[in-house]
Amino acid sequence: MTLNLTSADLAAxxxxxxxxxxxxxxxxxxxxxxxxxxxxxxxxxxxLFGANWAGHYLGGTFFSKAIEASDLTRFVDLAxxxxxxxxxxxxxxxxxxxxxxxxxxxxxxxxSTAGLTLMVKGSDLLVVFIGLEMMSFxxxxxxxxxxxxxxxxxxxxxxxxxxAVASAFLLFGVATVYGRVGSTNxxxxxxxxxxxxxxxxxxxxxxxxxxxxxxxxxxALVPFHSWAPDVYQGMTTPAVTFLSTAPKAAAMVVMVxxxxxxxPNGLGDPWQPLLGILAVASILxxxxxxxxxxxxxxxxxxxxIAQMGYAAIALATFNSDAxxxxxxxxxxxxxxxxxxxxxxxxxxxxxxxxxxxxxxxxMGRRRPFAATILSLSMVxxxxxxxxxxxxxxxxxxxxxxxxxxxxxxxxGILGSLISVGFYFRVxxxxxxxxxxHEVEIPxxxxxxxxxxxxxxxxxxxxxxxxxxxxxxxxxxxxxxSFGPLR
Amino acid sequence: xxxxxxxxxxxxxxxxxxxxPSAYLVVGTILFAIGLAGALLKxxxxxxxxxxxxxxxxxxxxFLTYARMRGDAAGQMVVFFxxxxxxxxxxxxxxxxxxxxxxxxxxxxxxxxxxxx
Numbered sequence: 194m195t196l197n198l199t200s201a202d203l204a205a206x207x208x209x210x211x212x213x214x215x216x217x218x219x220x221x222x223x224x225x226x227x228x229x230x231x232x233x234x235x236x237x238x239x240x241l242f243g244a245n246w247a248g249h250y251l252g253g254t255f256f257s258k259a260i261e262a263s264d265l266t267r268f269v270d271l272a273x274x275x276x277x278x279x280x281x282x283x284x285x286x287x288x289x290x291x292x293x294x295x296x297x298x299x300x301x302x303x304x305s306t307a308g309l310t311l312m313v314k315g316s317d318l319l320v321v322f323i324g325l326e327m328m329s330f331x332x333x334x335x336x337x338x339x340x341x342x343x344x345x346x347x348x349x350x351x352x353x354x355x356x357a358v359a360s361a362f363l364l365f366g367v368a369t370v371y372g373r374v375g376s377t378n379x380x381x382x383x384x385x386x387x388x389x390x391x392x393x394x395x396x397x398x399x400x401x402x403x404x405x406x407x408x409x410x411x412x413a414l415v416p417f418h419s420w421a422p423d424v425y426q427g428m429t430t431p432a433v434t435f436l437s438t439a440p441k442a443a444a445m446v447v448m449v450x451x452x453x454x455x456x457p458n459g460l461g462d463p464w465q466p467l468l469g470i471l472a473v474a475s476i477l478x479x480x481x482x483x484x485x486x487x488x489x490x491x492x493x494x495x496x497x498i499a500q501m502g503y504a505a506i507a508l509a510t511f512n513s514d515a516x517x518x519x520x521x522x523x524x525x526x527x528x529x530x531x532x533x534x535x536x537x538x539x540x541x542x543x544x545x546x547x548x549x550x551x552x553x554x555x556m557g558r559r560r561p562f563a564a565t566i567l568s569l570s571m572v573x574x575x576x577x578x579x580x581x582x583x584x585x586x587x588x589x590x591x592x593x594x595x596x597x598x599x600x601x602x603x604x605g606i607l608g609s610l611i612s613v614g615f616y617f618r619v620x621x622x623x624x625x626x627x628x629x630h631e632v633e634i635p636x637x638x639x640x641x642x643x644x645x646x647x648x649x650x651x652x653x654x655x656x657x658x659x660x661x662x663x664x665x666x667x668x669x670x671x672x673x674s675f676g677p678l679r
Numbered sequence: 680x681x682x683x684x685x686x687x688x689x690x691x692x693x694x695x696x697x698x699x700p701s702a703y704l705v706v707g708t709i710l711f712a713i714g715l716a717g718a719l720l721k722x723x724x725x726x727x728x729x730x731x732x733x734x735x736x737x738x739x740x741x742f743l744t745y746a747r748m749r750g751d752a753a754g755q756m757v758v759f760f761x762x763x764x765x766x767x768x769x770x771x772x773x774x775x776x777x778x779x780x781x782x783x784x785x786x787x788x789x790x791x792x793x794x795x796x
Binding site: 319322323326330333334337340341342343346347349350353354357358360361364365367368369371372375376377 | 711715734742744751757767771772774779786
């Protein structure tokens, strides 16, 4: 076998190459040009813009069908690059304050983004696995970024151990699929699955179950969620901004791609109820536990579990309408959750990030700009119009009802009602509660200001005029075919 | 084992027992289960990590067996990638454990409860 590497192959992984090179550049700059440290966020931003520029549309398969580029991968590239950009913009000042503004932070963020986009582009399960690990390795180290702080290292250890078990599960699933089908290539698996109902095979079902469990760990769906609150609480906020958004969205998309390859004729009986149970458990558990949280980051962690539960409804529905809704929902989730973490971080003060709800009291008058962004993101997470959070939820629930999954949609609506309790409590504390104790307020920072304007514009504009987002989501959703339903 | 080596071994007076490939699948699955049990039951972070490594290597054995059964080199190639990735994972994990030990003087997961589990 000869290795044919064409320029089209390299162009297909253009964003990954740019991100990796800029990551290396940042590490070298940190080693040899330390005085340039204040410029590191800008170098990272240049890398992210470069990656976005390098990711022009290329349809087809590359690297002997190991990589697939489509509207879908382009969509996820864009989403991941946006999430990383928001993390850099919002995080630079916080890291500078804590004297943690090192090149490696941005390098790890860029490499993690590269792994994430590679995972989604992989049309071979081996590439998916490598991309997932690349993404996770960066995040493990980012979790331990404040390495003198016990909480930070502790959360890193928990995340690492849980993540490593999940990787082993994914690998077990891939091995089983390989053993049954004879290939790790998703395209070949799909062809094999079109002929026979592969999911009736018990061993293959066990393998798929392992894969679904592993990806559910990364998404933090109940019952694979236990790491999320601890990691969110212990991890530095700029890193959580990325961790809580793009990797979850990417893992969701990968789950759809793998299920689409193994079940090209529709999901069928054991799988649809199973995914439905994951969705219902995540929605109810996440929302109810979030009600009792007094720590904003932990509350957002449980809210994230519930949000991914809504996304899992689309997974259980499993047709192209639902996938389109899922992509819109995920894009909105990335914007909104990033906004929530960034603005709550700025409202925290001092060396130690205190994130209890009472710290937010009265912040509406002291820091009206950041408080407005946090309030807006809460409204969007709760799913009220005119925000992008409403559009995504509406599409997901509508497609579930159209596919005859009324109970799932009802649980989603019930969960949204419960969630109003804790999302609006944040707004109440921000604007109506008198501050109980004096909190030190950090200075305003232009980069974070830019991030706020971006996310606020995104949340509102896409909420009022969702058409552009709907169109690219529809094109992206068409990249996965869902068998007879299309 | 191919017939040539088998007859050579027989000529040398060594008794040869042929093991069915499916036996390796059973061994691999059992090793995976042992690793999983260790990851769930052990209290020391290093032991948990070792158990996870066992799970990874059990999967490697599965890959090799399937590759052998199918006469396909792709499964063997996967193992090289997994070994490399497991090594990178070990580097990161051990670094985190060292940082944790510096901060808390222990790597026992029961004593590391600053955050609620």
